[in-house]
Amino acid sequence: MFNQLGVIGCGLMGGSFALAMKKAGLVRRVVGYSKSPSTTETARRMGVIDIAAESALLAVSGSDIVLVAVPVAATESTFKAIRHLVRNDVLLMDVGSTKSDVVDAARRALGKQFGSFVPAHPIAGKESAGVQHADAALYQGRQVILTPLEQTRAEMVQKATDVWSALGCQVLKMAPHHHDEAFAAVSHLPHLLAFAFFNAVARQPSGRDFLSLAGPGFRDFTRIAASDPAVWRDVLLANKSEVLAQSQRFKEALDELEALIKRGDGAALDALIRQAAEGRSQWSLSTPTGSSTSAKNK
Amino acid sequence: MFNQLGVIGCGLMGGSFALAMKKAGLVRRVVGYSKSPSTTETARRMGVIDIAAESALLAVSGSDIVLVAVPVAATESTFKAIRHLVRNDVLLMDVGSTKSDVVDAARRALGKQFGSFVPAHPIAGKESAGVQHADAALYQGRQVILTPLEQTRAEMVQKATDVWSALGCQVLKMAPHHHDEAFAAVSHLPHLLAFAFFNAVARQPSGRDFLSLAGPGFRDFTRIAASDPAVWRDVLLANKSEVLAQSQRFKEALDELEALIKRGDGAALDALIRQAAEGRSQWSLSTPTGSSTSAKNK
Structure with missing residues (x-):
């Protein structure tokens, strides 16, 4: 059970994760941030998130689990914006469809907090993007690929595995390039x-x-x-x-x-x-x- | 209402047409023929057809509506095999996904009976071929393209339109090459x-x-x-x-x-x-x- 989930990027993927975590009773509170204030506001109105944060950093503040769900090219700048509040006990994950570039970006941006980041790719989606299509069942029954590195803390990999498993996913691990x-x-x-x-x-x-x-x-x-x-x-x-x-x-x-x-x-x-x-x-x-x-x- | 439907090629398309015609109460009896005797026998056992014919010609004998549902390359030989029993009052249709070649084949094989043939292409199907997947609802809600020629008898085009409409299809007409x-x-x-x-x-x-x-x-x-x-x-x-x-x-x-x-x-x-x-x-x-x-x- 987590105390607070910070979602950065409240679209289909981030929004569905928030809904699924709530439905599974795995989190007490969800704080969300999207680049577009109207998206954040829609997510709050829909009950996908409980609190709208005014920045990515504020969405991480007080969170013990953070999901970065932005287009992959925006990953590095997002990591840079939040790194000061990624503490050792925070599980940080992404949902990007590519992993080598995300891992490289995380290595550059997160510095000594790189070990808290568990790169994740849930094999789920639908053709209709946006928080208005967020669905608590999106990840149910799907595969999730984790691509932890040597430096990734084993405790975080275990936490990530447990979270996705609890959402009904099959968790696989492989190297980013594979x-x-x-x-x-x-x-x-x-x-x-x-x-x-x-x-x-x-x-x-x-x-x-x-x-x-x-x-x-x-x-x-x-x-x-x-x-x-x-x-x-x-x-x-x-x-x-x-x-x-x-x-x-x-x-x-x-x-x-x-x-x-x-x-x-x-x-x-x-x-x-x-x-x-x-x-x-x-x-x-x-x-x-x-x-x-x-x-x-x- | 037709008295007897002759189906040549009791696969997914032919079998589904037979089931749909029966379900709609549009035909009293279905006689079927397939190149493989075991397919014909399966169709009969499943109740897709009522009577198994021993040849394509025998499936046409006594039928007032005939559906040729064979791979398009087999169309010409099928037409040749049945032409002697295609009378003026028989509505003859195919379900092929190409039309110019089928029309050419019909012209060559059917001779003066060419006017009874209404080339048809129902936009329906599924990835599982074979009579065991035949489905009375396969054509329901689908488009059917008819490509009648100048020589096609208007009465037959009307009958064909009525039949497919009664099966819940939207009927469109266009030239074969289009x-x-x-x-x-x-x-x-x-x-x-x-x-x-x-x-x-x-x-x-x-x-x-x-x-x-x-x-x-x-x-x-x-x-x-x-x-x-x-x-x-x-x-x-x-x-x-x-x-x-x-x-x-x-x-x-x-x-x-x-x-x-x-x-x-x-x-x-x-x-x-x-x-x-x-x-x-x-x-x-x-x-x-x-x-x-x-x-x-x-």
Whole structure:
């Protein structure tokens, strides 16, 4: 049980964390700060936070758990703004979709308080950004990746594991660069492709007509194209080299399929599509079971 | 009300049509045929069809409505097999995802019975193929595109419109080549991209690990990669030139985003992502309202 949660960035991710912590009875009071005063005010009116702070630093004051939920490019300046009040007993976490850059920023900005910071990436979200879509159940049943470093205090890693587990998450740990490589493949690249695809369709002369004919397959394929632009701009830039490497692999796979279509090679085309279809049919979303990583660690 | 529906190809699409027609009380009896006898037998056991026919021709015998629901490349041979029993009062339709090639095949195979054929493409489906996933509600609330030609008998177009409307569909009419251009953009290309993307991720050395970390965004983006390989092999080959043209547009949009990422141009990247995100947020799946095309035509 924590006494006070400080949320910096009261958007979808930060707001949902606040609601989930309250619902789970894990925190007595939530103090929130957002760059935009109207967001902070909305969060307070909605009961997502109890007290609106006038600065990031004031949201940390008196908090024993702090969540930084800002676009990844704003992480370093946020850490700099709060470092003087990050005491040894404060659990500090982020929710960023990239981890190497966040870890580097934390190392630069937090100095000797770096050991209190547990980098976290909950694999959850929805296409509708903003505190008005905050949802106490957003993290329920999802994976959370923690990427602690050697200098991260073991006690803080344990606290972070316990918090996310209590919110119904499966907690995994991995190195920041491994995280960034994996998520370039399964998350950042699909977002990039969805943005490119939607723009390519919408921009053509008959784009409007075409869009009016699109069905459920299109709906699901493009859902992530509606994601928060600021968040994804930062993610794609922060994880540039891994994203471009994954895009290269993708373009090779696309070229291979196109070559088969061009020369009308039905058998080879069938084989490649079947590979994808069978692979995708066998895949399913990981959800916590009775034996989550954190449970095993206990 | 029809006396007998003949379904050729008792898979997801054909089976769902049979169930929907029965549920709507639009047909007294369903006779079905599939290339694989075990599929026909499963359809009969499940009550999707009432009588298993031993050939496509026998499924047409005595039917006043016939649905051909086979992979598009099998359309011509199917039409040839049944043409002798397609009388003037039989409404003949398909459900293929491409229309120009199907119309050409029908013209060649059906001869003077071409006027009975109403080319149809219901914008519905799911990633799980096969009669075991047939669903009376599959077409409910979906669009159906009819691409009648000058030679198509007006009476048949009206019957087709009435049938799909009665199943809860919004019926639109357009020229075959316009249909193929539009669906290359909003359906065929996304399938191609989803196949390429899934293979690109799964094939790399750490692909298995990466897949175990994928979240809800990945799940939705790749759902269509699990579609029926034979169906999509045929669609991509049949609509080759439109699909390749759309893929070219897509690759240009992707290259543009990649160039901005490479040179770290956050403002321009933000603008393009925002374009996609706003476009996608404004888009929604068309569903029939009180004023569907067919209602307006009445």
